[in-house]
Amino acid sequence: MIGERLVERTSRGLAQAVHDAVADGTLSEGMRLPPIRSLALQLGLSPSTVSAAWEQLSQARAIRTDGRRGTTIAPLRVIGPARYRRALERSASFALDLSTGVPDASLLPDLTDALRGLHHTWTPGNYLVRPVIDDLEEVLRRDWPYAPEGMTIVDGAMDALDQVSSLLLRPGGTVVVEHPSFPPLLDLLDALGVRTIGVDVDERGMLPGPLAAAMRSNPEAVFLQPRAQNPTGASMDPDRAEQLADVLRAGAAMVVEDDSAGAVSSWPPVSLARWLPERTVHVRSFSKSHGPDLRLAAVSGPEAVIGRLMERRLLGQGWTSWLLQTVLLDLLTSRAARAQVKRARYTYARRRESIVKELERLDIPVAAPDGLNLWLPVRDEPAALLHLATNGVGAAAGSPFATRQNHAPHLRVTVGLVTGDARPVAELLAQAARAAPWSGPR
Numbered sequence: 001m002i003g004e005r006l007v008e009r010t011s012r013g014l015a016q017a018v019h020d021a022v023a024d025g026t027l028s029e030g031m032r033l034p035p036i037r038s039l040a041l042q043l044g045l046s047p048s049t050v051s052a053a054w055e056q057l058s059q060a061r062a063i064r065t066d067g068r069r070g071t072t073i074a075p076l077r078v079i080g081p082a083r084y085r086r087a088l089e090r091s092a093s094f095a096l097d098l099s100t101g102v103p104d105a106s107l108l109p110d111l112t113d114a115l116r117g118l119h120h121t122w123t124p125g126n127y128l129v130r131p132v133i134d135d136l137e138e139v140l141r142r143d144w145p146y147a148p149e150g151m152t153i154v155d156g157a158m159d160a161l162d163q164v165s166s167l168l169l170r171p172g173g174t175v176v177v178e179h180p181s182f183p184p185l186l187d188l189l190d191a192l193g194v195r196t197i198g199v200d201v202d203e204r205g206m207l208p209g210p211l212a213a214a215m216r217s218n219p220e221a222v223f224l225q226p227r228a229q230n231p232t233g234a235s236m237d238p239d240r241a242e243q244l245a246d247v248l249r250a251g252a253a254m255v256v257e258d259d260s261a262g263a264v265s266s267w268p269p270v271s272l273a274r275w276l277p278e279r280t281v282h283v284r285s286f287s288k289s290h291g292p293d294l295r296l297a298a299v300s301g302p303e304a305v306i307g308r309l310m311e312r313r314l315l316g317q318g319w320t321s322w323l324l325q326t327v328l329l330d331l332l333t334s335r336a337a338r339a340q341v342k343r344a345r346y347t348y349a350r351r352r353e354s355i356v357k358e359l360e361r362l363d364i365p366v367a368a369p370d371g372l373n374l375w376l377p378v379r380d381e382p383a384a385l386l387h388l389a390t391n392g393v394g395a396a397a398g399s400p401f402a403t404r405q406n407h408a409p410h411l412r413v414t415v416g417l418v419t420g421d422a423r424p425v426a427e428l429l430a431q432a433a434r435a436a437p438w439s440g441p442r
């Protein structure tokens with residue numbers, strides 16, 4: 001039954017055949033797979049090919065091996081944002097919750113006029129409508145960092161990452177991500193059974209040297225955040241983008257860019273697509289700039305990818321509500337809404353800078369180059385969180401953002417939400433940064 005599904009006679013092909021057999025119910029939880037040698041003989045593959053496939057399936061947690069029972073199909077996992085839950089875990093409500101990463105609701109543009117302008121009842125002529133409203137696409141293209149072949153609208157950046165990853169990646173594959181990285185992306189890649197290699201970032205984003213080293217593992221894709229990287233706040237300038245494109249030029253890896261801060265970033269739009277247009281997918285979310293509940297993001301890329309994404313989506317969501325797209329179009333073109341987004345951008349920058357300045361005064365040098373968050377180095381994460389919590393302040397633990405075991409302890413602090421005096425908040429953060437782990441009674 002595996003043989004019938006074997007399209008490609010490689011370890012990847014065999015792993016895919018097992019996944020397909022599980023997906024269509026032919027193989028189910030607890031069923032035992034034949035021993036490697038006999039399956040290899042049966043399929044005319046080498047034992048090392050079968051063994052490599054088993055390793056990929058085991059990494060994707062699709063099978064498990066226990067000595068006595070042999071190799072069996074693993075129980076279906078509940079797949080969800082496990083890391084993100086850990087990052088945001090809290091048992092108390094805080095007077096000042098800086099754990100969330102969400103925008104300040106009072107800085108989002110008012111929707112009243114945009115909603116009042118919705119005088120049509122949109123009724124699509126059929127269920128194969130063009131997914132993006134022409135006028136919206138035109139406005140977006142004017143402010144896009146390059147001239148893309150294809151563009152569409154989806155239900156937020158996570159939806160885009162989910163759809164693009166499912167199209168581009170297969171279990172057992174390898175991708176490069178930033179270190180540290182956005183926990184739901186790591187959860188998503190985990191769910192797809194893909195191995196991640198973390199590449200360190202500085203204030204300008206991924207470092208070209210470590211990226212070049214990571215590319216020796218032949219990853220299928222490189223995921224990066226061009227602006228206001230969550231959690232570090234790094235934003236690329238065109239020089240860094242070009243250096244990264246130079247590193248990637250020789251290979252075949254796709255680049256997937258997640259510009260989640262969009263218009264509240266203090267930096268201009270930037271994309272590696274300027275140099276690698278045929279291999280770059282660029283996503284811009286409107287959650288931080290216009291409101292997370294709009295659930296809107298634009299995604300651009302080569303027609304081969306965007307076309308496939310739109311086609312596949314017709315078997316699911318279909319399209320993103322034209323009503324919401326019309327609201328976004330209004331917000332992107334109305335003078336008042338544009339002024340409000342600009343105000344938000346300046347306000348976040350001022351809040352970041354105030355905290356950074358106060359922390360510097362307290363001998364805690366940190367960078368918060370862009371966006372809503374500050375990546376605060378601390379001596380011990382639990383001790384720092386406890387210190388903040390006992391003073392009514394919430395922050396996110398840094399470890400769920402890590403892509404490797406050995407990582408320096410940090411907290412992600414959404415300083416974009418600090419509306420009042422920065423000084424007392426910075427003082428608490430400085431104490432938290434220095435808080436030592438509790439060593440127990442002596």
Ligand SMILES: Cc1ncc(COP(=O)(O)O)c(C=O)c1O
Pocket residue numbers: 101155156157158159182225230258260285286287292295296297
């Ligand atoms: C880096 C990153 N990607 C994606 C998202 C989610 O964006 P959306 O609300 O558009 O799904 C966020 C939200 O915090 C984010 O920080």
